[in-house]
Amino acid sequence: MSKFIKEFKEFAVKGNAIDMAVGVIIGAAFGKIVSSIVSDIIMPPIGWLIGGVDFSDLKVTLPVNPLNPTVSATINYGMFIQTVIEFLIIALCVFFLVKGINALTHSKKDETPAAPPAPSKEEQLLTEIRDLLKNK
Numbered sequence: 008m009s010k011f012i013k014e015f016k017e018f019a020v021k022g023n024a025i026d027m028a029v030g031v032i033i034g035a036a037f038g039k040i041v042s043s044i045v046s047d048i049i050m051p052p053i054g055w056l057i058g059g060v061d062f063s064d065l066k067v068t069l070p071v072n073p074l075n076p077t078v079s080a081t082i083n084y085g086m087f088i089q090t091v092i093e094f095l096i097i098a099l100c101v102f103f104l105v106k107g108i109n110a111l112t113h114s115k116k117d118e119t120p121a122a123p124p125a126p127s128k129e130e131q132l133l134t135e136i137r138d139l140l141k142n143k
Contacts, residue, residue, distance in 0.1 A: 045093045
């Protein structure tokens with residue numbers, strides 16, 4: 008049991024696991040921000056343009072079930088449209104983020120490589136000895 012705890016501790020403290028946890032937390036917060044942008048800023052003007060329609064209210068009510076007439080069901084396609092728009096905005100933001108990171112990464116790689124370091128005194132001496140042995 009002690010070995011298991013030790014292995015789990017090594018896993019949990021690794022940089023990758025912590026980075027992933029931070030990414031998930033920030034991603035969840037970012038998702039809430041995008042949801043608010045879509046539902047509170049983008050969708051109201053779109054609904055106003057098409058005649059004052061609130062997308063979250065768009066739905067189709069299914070016919071009453073003869074086996075259970077007290078239950079009514081709806082297909083909320085307005086919420087689906089809103090969720091699709093949220094997804095597209097998040098995907099666009101992630102695309103631009105990855106594109107920016109790739110641009111930074113590629114700009115570093117495109118730089119000319121640094122000149123190789125000068126040979127050490129030991130390497131110079133060995134080169135001289137090699138050259139002298141070749142000449143004999």
